[in-house]
Amino acid sequence: MRIHVDALKLPFVTAFLRTVLAAITAALVSIVAPTPAPAQASSVACATDPATPKRQLRAMWISSVANIDWPSRTGLSVSAQQAEFRAWLDLAVAKRMNAVIVQVRPTADAFWPSPYEPWSQWLTGTQGGNPGYDPLAFMVSEAHARNLEFHAWFNPYRIANHDDPSRLVSTHPARQHPDWRFAYGGKLYYNPGIPQVRDFIEDAIMDAVSRYDVDGVHLDDYFYPYPVSGQAIPDSATYAQYGGSFSNIADWRRDNVNLLVRELDQRIHAAKPHVTFGISPFGIWRNAGTDPLGSRTSGLQSYDAIYADSRQWVKQGWVDYLAPQIYWHIGFATAPYEVLTAWWSDVVRGTGVQLVVGQAAYRAGASGQEAAWQDPAELSDHLTDNRRHPEVVGDVYFSAKDVKADRIGAITRLVNTHYGKPALLPARGTAAAPGVPSITSATRVSNGVQLAWTGSATAYAVHRVDGSPSAADPCFFADARNLVGTTRQKTLTDTTATGSAYTYYVTALNRTHQESGPSAGRAVGTGGGTFSVVVDNAEAGFSAGSAWGTSTYSTQLHGTDYRFAEPVAASDPAWFSAAVPSAGSYRVEVWYPANSGYNSATPYVVAASGGNQTVTVDQRTGGGAWRSLGTFSLNAGTYNVVGVSRWTSGTGLVIADAVRLTRL
Structure with missing residues (x-):
């Protein structure tokens, strides 16, 4: 994501009108049609609150290049890297986000064991250095465990943030194929005009798509290099070789990028139709002063400067969503936020391409920014402006560290105003809905x-x-x-x-x-x-000694995990404590995952009013459901009601997962 862009270098309907319109619609519908099924009715007759949209993509970019977000520095241990990443996901959940966009190919390298490119230097500090685990597999699993979509973010052409090929690992494709690269502005890039380069980049990306359960493929705004004063891109020889059908080099360069976008779109959806493909382009396509189709802005034009014809990608349907980086404040003279949201909304309208806004969280409250960015309401006001345009289906924030920093309380204000409730992700495609649970x-x-x-x-x-x-x-x-x-x-x-x-x-x-x-x-x-209470092993009412381990191995678990221990000739019970409201008869049920390696005679101890009673359970079978131990007379009070003992003649692990008490 560009964090140095300063060089640039639905008509709104009030809640009252929504209610009136909804009532009129409902009356008309009742005259001409029977009552629709729930799945169809909500969009016809219901007044909705714009502050609690049913569907909205809410994401943040987690940037790995130069260790901007994650890992925080190179050389961290596996456990430290993983703990940091889990913390980023937990932050996303706390802010009621539903997706993360994670940079997995920042500089022609990989955050997975790629057969095409070396391990990323941003993991270990050494390009090609094995981090000791598979970060991409880990990240996807952890995101999905929190029901966050995982969009894998790839930078297509950038090889290095320096221009010295000898600093690349010896096996790097850019060293093995020196004709594939060029230096410009102090950096190394793959040459987009070489067909073999395009094939190679697509293959490297598709390796991750085919091998990992990613939800999306995401490209950022770096295509041809951003212009550097006094320097020309050194690709005239490539143009002479491959650009014969183009009358000028600019059109040829745009076509090179278009081919990459179009072919990636085709390959991704051929391999996995459910994976979404999106790009986050620079916020301005062209200015109206240059092109009547452009926006009423006067900043850098990505169509001309970096050869990114983002408008055509939408009109041709080569992307599923576009997330333009509208990194300017409302009323900014060069590129007003409200002007660009309206323009991009008009571009996507009727195309089926979804519009997500890239938001400059890094600017809110940062020193050196314009006065507008010192207002805690600026970012929140962006989302209020978005409500004017039904084409805007969400926002993504650059970057995670700025979401966490929450300077001047801008993120807190945004979340409190706009993310007070969770939201489903926008639906994609036309697949049939699943059955009713x-x-x-x-x-x-x-x-x-x-x-x-x-x-x-x-x-x-x-x-x-x-x-x-x-x-x-x-x-x-x-x-x-x-x-x-x-x-x-x-x-x-x-x-x-x-x-x-x-x-x-x-x-x-x-x-x-x-x-x-x-x-x-x-x-x-x-x-x-009827009184009924469930106590899970993860709750405060559970206690166990140090010999009891924690596992998530079985899919039959209750809650997030369960506890296990080896049998031993000593009780060492794991206890479930509950607040029993009154003395009387209670049904006592237990939940455990079953496995052939678990214990055949697990002792459950019930602290009944007449003294402890023990019931043995074969935990090899009958798991993943409530299983009754029987009816017991219990005293009132808060105390250890059910224990799982390790003292058993059976073999296999003893399991403690959950207990349910029901007053009869």
Whole structure:
């Protein structure tokens, strides 16, 4: 991403009108058509809140070149690198983002074991140095565990931020093929005009696409080099060899970039149709003073300066989304933010290409920036401006470290104003929605309400409404006001459920974010009904000694992980503590993952009112569901109610995962 651009160097409808229009539409629909199904009704008759959009891409760039974001420096241990990356993902989740765009090929090198290019120097400090693990596999897995989309970011032509080929590792393709490269402005670049270079770059990118479960391929704004005063790009000989059908070198250069974009689009979707392809171009295509099709701006023109015909990529449908870097403030004389959002919206309108805005988080509150960037509301105001244009489906922030820095509270203000609720990602393509899921349980637990469901989908969205409606109103799902969260698991604990009675619904999402209809509702009361509580091993009510390990191996787990220990001739129990509201009879159930290597006679100890009672369970079978130990008389109070003992005659690991108590 360019962080030195200073050198440049829907008509808005009020909430009231939305409500009126929605009421009129509803009346007309009721006259001419039967009540539509929930999946179709929300867009027809429901007044929505622009502050809680149902779908919106929210992402940040995580830049690896020069260790801008991650890793923070070279030479970190594997565990330190991984801990840093997890922290970036946790930041994204905390800011209610739903995607990350991570630079995995910053300087013609790789953050995965590529057969085409050397390991990146930004990992170990030495180009070609093996970091000791597969960063790309790790990053994709960690992102998906948090239900964040992972877009792999590639810089196509840049070889090095210096111009000395001898500093490249000896096996580097740019050293083995010196005719493929040129030096310009103190840097090394692959020559975009050589067909073999284009094939090589595409092959290097497609290696990552084919081998890893990425959700998107992302190119930044670096195509031909940005102009350097007094220097000419040294590609006249290449033009003489390959540019015969072009009357001028500028058109030939643009065609070279166009070929890369068009061919990548074709290859990506042929290999994996669900993977999205997007580019983040410089914010200005051309100025209206040069081209009547251009924007009312007067800055650098990427069409002419770096030979990036981004408008044509949209009109030809060679990209799924475009994220122009509109890194200027509202009212900026050279390139006003509001002028460019309107212009780009007009460009994508009717094309099927989605528009995402690249936002300059690095400018907010930074020293040396214009006065507008010292206003904590500037970035937030950008998103308010976006609401005028339905073509804008989200934003991406440069870069992660600036999101974290939150100078002058600009990010906090933006999140509080615009990201108060989660959002689904914009749907891509025309794939069929998955089947409707079914809620199997909704239980009050110590920290909220725990839900479980069945379904067959990539991800799920959990919605909550107050009270117990007789039926699911389609307008419950028209925006995100009732959206609790999304997950790739089939369980979720709603930690915000602290008050009134609720009804929950779950919808299913496929890989390209088409959404099913809602499940049947499941009501949960606040009291007066049957008491039921679940205690998971990850909660404060669980305790165990140091001999108990933690695992996520089995897919039958409850929650995020479970505990295990070797059998031993000593009790050393893992305890589940709960607040039993009153003395009486309770059904005690346990949850554990089953495996042939687990214990055949695991002792569960129930602290019944008449004394401890032990029930043995064969944990080799029957896992991934609630299994009853029986009915027990329990005393009132908060205490260790159920223990899992290690003292057993059986063989195999003893497992402790979750316990459920239900008053009968």
